[in-house]
Amino acid sequence: MKLIVGLGNPGGQYSGTLHNVGFRVIDLLAEMMGNTRWTQKFKGDFTQGRIEDNAYGLLKPMTFMNVSGEAVLDCKQFFKLELEEILVVSDDIDRPLGSLRYRTSGGHGGHNGLRSIIQLCGGTDFHRIKVGIGRPSDSRAVSNYVLSQPTKEMVDVIQPAVEDTTRHLIDFIKGITVQITQ
Numbered sequence: 001m002k003l004i005v006g007l008g009n010p011g012g013q014y015s016g017t018l019h020n021v022g023f024r025v026i027d028l029l030a031e032m033m034g035n036t037r038w039t040q041k042f043k044g045d046f047t048q049g050r051i052e053d054n055a056y057g058l059l060k061p062m063t064f065m066n067v068s069g070e071a072v073l074d075c076k077q078f079f080k081l082e083l084e085e086i087l088v089v090s091d092d093i094d095r096p097l098g099s100l101r102y103r104t105s106g107g108h109g110g111h112n113g114l115r116s117i118i119q120l121c122g123g124t125d126f127h128r129i130k131v132g133i134g135r136p137s138d139s140r141a142v143s144n145y146v147l148s149q150p151t152k153e154m155v156d157v158i159q160p161a162v163e164d165t166t167r168h169l170i171d172f173i174k175g176i177t178v179q180i181t182q
Contacts, residue, residue, distance in 0.1 A: 001048075001055040001079055002173050004029065005072055007090040007113040009147075010062040018133040019065065019146040021158065022089040022113075025131070026058050029166045042078065043071040056173045061113075068113040069120030076121055087127035087172050089165060090114060093142060095132025098157035100164060102129050102180040127178070129168060131161050 006026030007019075014020055030036070035047040035058060044061040057079065061071030076086065084104075090111055095101055105125045108114035118124050136145035150158060168178045 001057060001081065001085065003057045003059060003072075003075060003079065003081055003086045004169050004172070005059045005061065005068070005075075005086065005088045005117075007065060007068055007088060008060065009065050014147065016149055017147050018150055018154075019091055021091045021131045021133065021162065023060050025089045025129075025162050025165045025169070026060050028162055029169055030058055032166060042075040044075075046075070051170060051173050054173050054175065065116075066112040067116050069116035069118070072117050073120045083121060083123050083125040084127070086121075087129065087169065088114065088117060089129050089131065089169070091133045091146065092130035093133055093135055093146060095130055095134070097132055097134035097154060098161045099132035100129060100161055100168075100180045101132070102168065102178050103127070127172065129165050129178075129180070131158070131165060133158070 006022035008023035009020060030047055033049055035049050038045045038047050042059060043063050044059050046059050048057040059071060059075050061068040063070050090113055104127050108118055171178050
């Protein structure tokens with residue numbers, strides 16, 4: 001089984017924010033795959049399915065970003081997964097808006113959700129796709145920026161990246177090497 005985790009914050013006030021791009025990706029993938037039955041499990045919203053002969057789980061931690069590792073660890077332990085069987089989708093403020101970056105391991109890059117997963121799951125060898133949200137062009141604090149609603153123009157740039165990411169996730173589930181050329 002492969003586990004795909006989308007990072008974000010629970011609650012209506014965070015829905016659609018830049019920091020919740022991981023949730024947006026997971027929701028789109030679930031919709032594409034016909035996974036409409038979410039259960040509250042592993043301290044998050046969880047669904048699972050199959051693509052051909054490949055089982056997968058989709059997890060949206062409901063623990064808030066800074067402690068996302070709690071939900072990932074619960075799911076990892078339940079299914080007896082190795083870190084290499086997990087892919088995490090997160091936002092990345094240091095990447096240009098709408099750009100994607102794929103890595104098979106690495107540090108947290110200052111992202112508290114990734115930091116929590118690394119600390120609680122005991123390593124950095126999980127896959128990740130980072131969706132660029134860019135830095136604020138004004139004097140807003142980073143925390144206010146990532147928790148803000150994107151403008152229509154920003155959504156027009158981010159949405160194609162969200163759609164591209166879902167295609168890469170399907171490759172990951174099928175065991176096909178993910179190749180992002182941005």
